[in-house]
Amino acid sequence: MTRTRGSALLWLIFTVLLFTLISCSLLKIALGDLRVSGHLVNAERAQYAAEAGIEYAAAILPWQCRSLAAGWQYQQTEPPEFAVTAEAESSSLLRIHAQGRAGGMVQDVEVLASLRPLGKQALITQQLLAQDLTVTGHVAADEVVFRETPTYIAGDLRTAWLEEQDGGTYHCSGYLWGDIRPYALEVDFIGLAQEAALWGWTEPDCAGEVYQVDGSQVGPLFAPGKTAIALQLPWEGLIVALGEVTLQTWVPGSKVMLVAAGEVELAGVDEVWEGSLFIYSGEKIYCDPGGQLQLAGCLVSPLLELTGLKITYDDQTVLNQLELVPAELLQVAPTFDLQWLELAPRR
Amino acid sequence: MAVSLLVVVLTAVLTILPWGGQGWERQTTQSNGQQHARIAMEELVNELLYAYRIEVNPVMGMITYYKENRGDLQRYRVYLLGEQLLLDLPEGTAVPLASCIEGIILHPAGTLYPGDVLTLTLQVNQQVRHEVRTAVVAKNLTGEAL
Numbered sequence: 407m408t409r410t411r412g413s414a415l416l417w418l419i420f421t422v423l424l425f426t427l428i429s430c431s432l433l434k435i436a437l438g439d440l441r442v443s444g445h446l447v448n449a450e451r452a453q454y455a456a457e458a459g460i461e462y463a464a465a466i467l468p469w470q471c472r473s474l475a476a477g478w479q480y481q482q483t484e485p486p487e488f489a490v491t492a493e494a495e496s497s498s499l500l501r502i503h504a505q506g507r508a509g510g511m512v513q514d515v516e517v518l519a520s521l522r523p524l525g526k527q528a529l530i531t532q533q534l535l536a537q538d539l540t541v542t543g544h545v546a547a548d549e550v551v552f553r554e555t556p557t558y559i560a561g562d563l564r565t566a567w568l569e570e571q572d573g574g575t576y577h578c579s580g581y582l583w584g585d586i587r588p589y590a591l592e593v594d595f596i597g598l599a600q601e602a603a604l605w606g607w608t609e610p611d612c613a614g615e616v617y618q619v620d621g622s623q624v625g626p627l628f629a630p631g632k633t634a635i636a637l638q639l640p641w642e643g644l645i646v647a648l649g650e651v652t653l654q655t656w657v658p659g660s661k662v663m664l665v666a667a668g669e670v671e672l673a674g675v676d677e678v679w680e681g682s683l684f685i686y687s688g689e690k691i692y693c694d695p696g697g698q699l700q701l702a703g704c705l706v707s708p709l710l711e712l713t714g715l716k717i718t719y720d721d722q723t724v725l726n727q728l729e730l731v732p733a734e735l736l737q738v739a740p741t742f743d744l745q746w747l748e749l750a751p752r753r
Numbered sequence: 754m755a756v757s758l759l760v761v762v763l764t765a766v767l768t769i770l771p772w773g774g775q776g777w778e779r780q781t782t783q784s785n786g787q788q789h790a791r792i793a794m795e796e797l798v799n800e801l802l803y804a805y806r807i808e809v810n811p812v813m814g815m816i817t818y819y820k821e822n823r824g825d826l827q828r829y830r831v832y833l834l835g836e837q838l839l840l841d842l843p844e845g846t847a848v849p850l851a852s853c854i855e856g857i858i859l860h861p862a863g864t865l866y867p868g869d870v871l872t873l874t875l876q877v878n879q880q881v882r883h884e885v886r887t888a889v890v891a892k893n894l895t896g897e898a899l
Contacts, residue, residue, distance in 0.1 A: 414755035421762055746892040748803040748820070752796070753829075753842060 448509035451486070455506030456515040459488030460744070463502045464519060467492060468740035471521050472728070474500060492519075498725045500742070518745040521725070524704050525739035526561065528719040532589040532708040534565075537574065537695075539712050543719025544580065546739065547710070548589050552576045561719070587739075589708065593686060593732045595667045598646050602628035607646070619645060621657060626730055633666070640681075644727045656681070656701075661723040665732060670707070672715070674699040682723040686735060706738065786853045786877040790885040793838050793851030793875055797831060798889045800840075805893045807865040814857040816871075821893075833857050836878055853878045867894045 459482070467474065478492040487507045492500045498521040506513045524530065528543030538555040546564040552574035562580035566588070570576070601607075607628040610617040617629035620636055625643025632649040640659040645651075650668035658680035664670065670687040675697030683703035685691055692711040693699055702720035705712075724731055797816075801807060804818040805826055814833045819826040827843035831850065838850040838857070856876035865871060870888050877883040 412755070414759045418755055418759045418762060421759070421766070425766070744892070746803055751820075751822075752799065753840070753848070 444509065445511060448511040449513060451508035452506040452511040452513040453515070455486035455488045455508055456504040456513045457506070458486045459490040459504030459506060460502055460515055460517055462488075463490045463492055463504070464517075464742045464744060467500065467502075467519070468521060468523075468742055469737065471498070471523070471736060471740060472733070497728050498523075514749055516747045516749055518747065519742035520745070522741045522743055523721055523724045523728070523731070523736055523738075524706075524719075525741040526719050527564075527739055528561070528704055528717050529710055529712075530589065530591075530704070530706040530738055531710040533710070535709075535711045536576075537713040538698075538715075540716040541719075542717070543704075546586065546589075548586070550576075591686075591706065591708075591734060591738060593665060593667075593688060593734050595646075595648060595688070598665070598732060599628070599630070599648070602626070602646060617647070621660070626727075632668075635662075635664070637662075642723070642726065644730045651687075653683075653685075656683075661726055663723045663727045663731070665735075672699055672701075674701075682720045684721070684723050686732075706735070783883065786883060787885070789851040789853040790875045790877045790883065793854060794873065794885055794887050796840075796850045797873060798887060800829065800831075801871065801889050801891050803893055804891050805895060807871065807891055807894065809859045809862050809865065809871065811859040811862050814859065816859065818891075838875075865891065865894055869894070 463480070467478065474492060474494050477494070479490065481489040488504050490502065490504045492502045495501050500519040501516065502519050503514065503516045506515070526544050527546045528541050529545045529547065531547045532549070534545065534547040534550045535553065536550065536557045537553040539557040541558070542560045544561040544564065545559055548566055550563070550565045550568040552568070552570045554572050554574050556574070557576040559576065559578040559580070562583060563578045564583040564586045566584060566586055607626045608623050610619045610623055610627055610629050610633070615632060617631060617633040618636070619627060619629070619633060621639035621641035625645070627643065627645045629645065629647040633647040633651045634654060635645070635651065636654040637657040637660055640657045642661040644663045644665070647664070647666040647668070651664060651666045651670045652673055653670065654673045656674060656677065656679040660681040663684045665686045667688045669690045669692070670685050672691070672693045675694055677699055679699065679701040681702065683701050685703070685705050687707040689707065690709040690711060691705050691707040693713050693715050695713040698714045698716065700716040702718045703723065704719060704721060705717065801816070801818060804820055806819040808817040816831045818829050820829060829843065830841040832839055833854060833856070836854055837852050838854045839847045840850050841847050854875055855878045858874035858876070860872045861869065868890065870890050872886065872888045874884055874886040877885070
């Protein structure tokens, strides 16, 4: 009896030790789970940090699209912590890579960014007078007046002031933005004239004080006065005109970028101008109100007076002439279209 | 004294042990179900995030999406068979994404357009009675004019 006294204490100590051991094991498992959860949270934070890097690059790089040939990089050391690099695949395509970091976790994200030099805005103006107008693309105008027949906009309408006159209405499939950046675009034609003289741009033939562009000349063209464009052949290039311009005939497949100091008239009646057309006028762009004209492109001017026009946003001609485009035009509202790449496809 | 203490400890332990064991088992089952749901959700979000086109059929609990592979869009389809969430690959074979999934709730229905938020809810089986919900905005969707 005496020899077995104290065995209960041993059992007690053994039991306590056993359960201490079990508790420690459970604690270790719980701490492991906590660590795993922490890694998951940090991985998520790193992913968002990397995406923030992409968005940062996408917000500022469109404005510097001409100076990206040598690449670009940026590092942010404060949360969200990321490092971004951009490499030019072509003059209008960038590969942007971002690496996000959080709590020791690293995540990579990569996108292909295609430049949209005019931010998908088919019409950019101070004042738009629209009648029987159909736009596929955004419209940016300080003031808009819709007259008589309805206007259809498949995109956003960005305007500070709009009015419906004489029964005119509009249908906009996108957002209506009231808070806009006012139109303040002025192209430096003196600089363009100097550039044309320096690089020896072609001057079209002049007949009766009107420069004639028929598509047979090699671009870029510089017309120092009133100009008539009546294409006979598919033509691609830049035309700079210091006077009024009349666009009379079009040949399908043409890609024309017209930068004019004076008014520009679109004289096509019941025609479809296939191809790509960008027009900047320092004064006004207007259509012949007698018929219907359909084109793909973009119109930029302080005043747009458009009747019977069907326009679909297209920036191909601007992209083709990117090296020659006046710098001011690339500062209007450039954006990127982002294609997010799956770096490690699971299947 | 020690005997009394041992009796007290053993009584407490033997009372708590089976109850704790049941709880442990229950929690393990629940954790297992949640793990399945979490893995399924992570897979789904990762797949849908880079999709170029997504069609949602809430009635059938089915998502059809297209991803780019060497310049071509290839079709994938997620659906529920029994309690298994399966993924149809472009080659025609189906691989399991997760088990223990009793239901899948999707919103909105139809073809998704840029900016649309797809809400996914996975219902883990009855033993676990748990729902996991997330939302995803696919980054590469195209559609409409712009």
